[in-house]
Amino acid sequence: MFFHLLYLLYLVGKGYTIFLLKTDRFFSMKRNNWYQKILERMSFTGTRISSASNHRSEKKYIDFRVPDDPDSNHAGYARAMIILSQVASLTAVAVGILVMIGWFFDIPILKSLNVGFVSMKVNTAFCFILAGLSLYLFHHTTRSGKSRMLARALALLLIIIGLLTTFEYILNIDAGIDQLLMHEMQGTPGTYSPGRMALNTAICFLLIGLSLLAIDVKTRRENIFSQLISMALAFVNLLSLFGYAFNVSDLYKYANYTSMALHTAATFFILSIGIFCFRPNTGVILVFSMNNLGGYMVRRLLPVLLLIPLVFVWLRMAAQSTGFLSSILGLQLISLVIISVFIFLIWRIAISINILESKSSESAKELSLMNERFSMAARAAKFGVWDWDIPKNLLVWDDRMYELYGVTKNDFAGGYEAWSNGLHPDDRLHSEEETRKVLAGEKEYNTEFRIIWPDGSVRYLKAFGNIVRDKSGNPLRMTGINYDITEQKKAERALRKSEERFRTTLDNMIEGCQLVGFDWRYLYINNMAEIHNKRPKEEMLGQIMTDVWPGIDQTEVYAREQKCMTARTIEYMENEFLFPDGSKGWFELRMQPMSEGILILSVDITERKKTEEKLIRSEKKYKYLFDMNPLPLWIFDIETMAFLEVNESAIRHYGYSRKEFLNMTIMDIRLPEDIEAAYKAAHAPKVFNQPGTWRHIKKNGEHIFVEIKAHLIDYENRNARLVLANDVTERMKADEEIKKLNEELEQRVVERTRQLQESNKELESFAYSVSHDLRAPLRHVIGFSEKLEYTLKDKADSETNRLTGKIKTAASKMGQLIDELLTYSRLGRTDLKKSTMSLTAIVGEIINDASDLNDSRDIEWNIQELPEVVADPTLIRLVFQNLINNAVKFTGKKEKARIEISYSNPEENEYIFSVKDNGAGFNMQYDNKLFGVFQRLHTTEDFEGTGIGLATVRRIVARHGGRVWAEGEEEKGAVFYFTLPKNE
DSSP: OHHHHHHHHHHHHHHHHHHHHHHHHHHHHHHHGGGGGTTTSEEOOOOOOOSSSSSOOOOOOOEEOOOOOHHHHTHHHHHHHHHHHHHHHHHHHHHHHHHHHHHHHTOHHHHHSSTTSOOOOHHHHHHHHHHHHHHHHHHSOOTTOHHHHHHHHHHHHHHHHHHHHHHHHHHTOOOSOTTSSOOOOTTOTTOSSTTOOOHHHHHHHHHHHHHHHHHTSOSHHHHHHHHHHHHHHHHHHHHHHHHHHHTOGGGTOOTTSOOOOHHHHHHHHHHHHHHHTSOTTSSTTHHHHOSSHHHHHHHHHHHHHHHHHHHHHHHHHHHHHHTSSOHHHHHHHHHHHHHHHHHHHHHHHHHHHHHHHHHHHHHHHHHHHHHHHHHHHHHHTTOEEEEEETTTTEEEEOHHHHHHHTOOGGGOOOSHHHHHHTBOHHHHHHHHHHHHHHHTTSSOEEEEEEEEOTTSOEEEEEEEEEEEEOTTSOEEEEEEEEEEOHHHHHHHHHHHHHHHHHHHHHHTOSSEEEEEETTSBEEEEOHHHHHHHTSOGGGTBTSBHHHHSTTGGGSHHHHHHHHHHHHOOOEEEEEEEEOTTSOEEEEEEEEEEOSSEEEEEEEEOHHHHHHHHHHHHHHHHHHHHHHHOSSOEEEEETTTOBEEEEOHHHHHHHOOOHHHHHTOBGGGGBOGGGHHHHHHHHTOSOSBOOOEEEEEEOTTSOEEEEEEEEEEEEETTEEEEEEEEEEOHHHHHHHHHHHHHHHHHHHHHHHHHHHHHHHHHHHHHHHHHIIIIIHHHHHHHHHHHHHHHHHTTTTOOHHHHHHHHHHHHHHHHHHHHHHHHHHHHHHTTSOOOOEEEEHHHHHHHHHHHHHHHTTTSEEEEEEOOOOEEEEOHHHHHHHHHHHHHHHHHHTTTOSEEEEEEEEEOOSSSEEEEEEEEOSSOOOGGGGGGTTSTTOOSSOTTTSOOOSOHHHHHHHHHHHTTOOEEEEEETTTEEEEEEEEESOO
């Protein structure tokens, strides 16, 4: 029996050891995946200093190591513990639900597992459900989620139930919660009060609730507190399980209170383990999940320390109860067996450790080989490798790094600041911000920057780096590579400029340009294509052609595009498009294959098509005009001189039939002496020949004179001329007669001119006579009148004085009339002396003179700024002087006279000037008499004057090419208008 027992223990120990080794291999395979990422997780140790000598021994090498990353180093065990925690939570919920089912349906095995055992109370089952749900929700929630709030509420409810039940025992009261869910009969075995859970059960639930609230806080202190409570609960409930195993009731019952049920203790133990494993990366449990020698030992020895003594003590007691062993012998045997099991277990663990060390040594050799290979690869790729000790701010470079930065080892201080000072000033802040984000864990180190060499040249570098952190997440070191990308940047700039020029060229092409991908999506549309498409290109880019143009897949255009896309052939066509807005347009399309798909070039030929249509209509029209023209028309070949086409008028006028004409040349209708000149005229390079008169021969032999107009044209791909022939024979005869009449007329004109010149001389002589012969008697009359007044000064009566005064006044008026007549007569014979003049200045001078002569009158002047004109200043002054003086004169009877001088230019070629007053006015029935000589509409007694002033105005304005007219109304004033040309 003893040897059978030893053999059984040997098999159990061997099986457990094999299980542990298999488990270790499984998680080791998980760890070995890191070797596949070895090139991405490297660290460069830099320069080693030998302590055995006084000089520095430099050894450059690259060390590949699995980083000290807790999340990856024990990820397999941590995940297993988290899964174990979740399973424990679901187990607690399942046990609670099964026990409650047992109570509701009175199933004894669910309530107490065995007849005579104490039952799990309904409150206990309910609390297990609360605890399991709370733990499960903590596993599947976010920081601020509603499920987290629910998990906390469940844990708090658990604490309340545990406290109330504990107070019921301490104060010996009934809080009314024991039989709230289910009624229990009195006298149930192991029950102190019906429906009330055991005191140790209530305390356990109180501690479970506190532990659940503590695991919700992500700090090390609270996590350790939660783990310690869960370890204590597991130990207490393990004792309860020992009590049932060894039939020691004191281990699961306190005093005379209700006992803890067997499955209650088991569920507590499982739930405590689940809470203990909730956060495997921190606190006490971290040593269990670490993938190192300590974790390896704990995971293998702790289960044995817990299970082996329990199993063998139970076996010893079972053997003693049957009488096979005495108590002394059983104690000796159990001691020997436990020692043997532990020796065997330690021996197996030592073998496993040796195997692990052997594998580690092989891995180190492989890593060393990889280091050498990587160093060779880095040197071949011209990579510079660097290592930054962050806490010490020590930056170590390999030789290539010094070459990249253009410095020597003595020039580089070896710190972060020394590296930052070598950056381009414009990139320094950005690089420092990148480094800050990498150290904060916000991004990976992958950047580009510019550096300035000592000689002032600028280089571009690319940098990659990997950061190593401690268990708390603090950065320890950063390792990476740099390499020169200056040439790449130059190439990129050149390519970018080339692409910009190419895109600018495409955008500004006069042809529409569209690039369509193999998936029929628009990749590029230039500005002209946007105009052609009559829709914004933003609506089309990235869209499928058939979606943009519904129904296009049924057209010839799409068929050609498909052929170009699939057969990779160049296609050309002209097509009329109907746009969604109802408009139409003709386009010339060229489709050619491209690496991205097809390129579609479009040219708007709508106007060309319209022109072609117009040309066709024009050709029809001109064909009709050619045939129906009343004058002879024909077309002849310049090279052969043969008639190519003739109209009906030519056939009728010359007497030849169409067939005869088409078998003749133009020389057949010319006189022999004109053939050479006709040949030269036909071959003249001018498109249009100046009209010329030629002699032609009709079919009946009649000679006629024709006026020829010829036009060079392209007729059926021949150089030809279109000729219009106008028979001017009768006109030339009439011209001869007219010429004779003109000669006679010219003779008459010469004779008449001579007569007019003689008349002008006589008129000038008459004017002189008037000026000289009439003025002398007037001077005598005025002189004798004055002498008579002087002689009779003291003797003459009033009547005599009145008569002598009238004589002088009449003589003065007669002199004024003679002056004005002379002036009027000279206007027709005096040459105009035109110049650019300011009318505003002239009018201002005239107004000043008029105001001085009439300073006692109240006259309101409204003068508009007048333009400059080209005219005779003296005569134009006379025009304004007559009109303004008339306005002053005819407003003499008004208390307040208003005179307005203005102009307008309604026509492009002339100004209209006006002089308006509010004087006596005139009757429009007699407006035709205003501008005649000696024509007056008012008596001399009312308004003095000679009646020549307005006639003078009309003659002066007429000589300047203008017009004169007037408007008026009696006692309401008058307006006198005259015009002057703008551009003389």
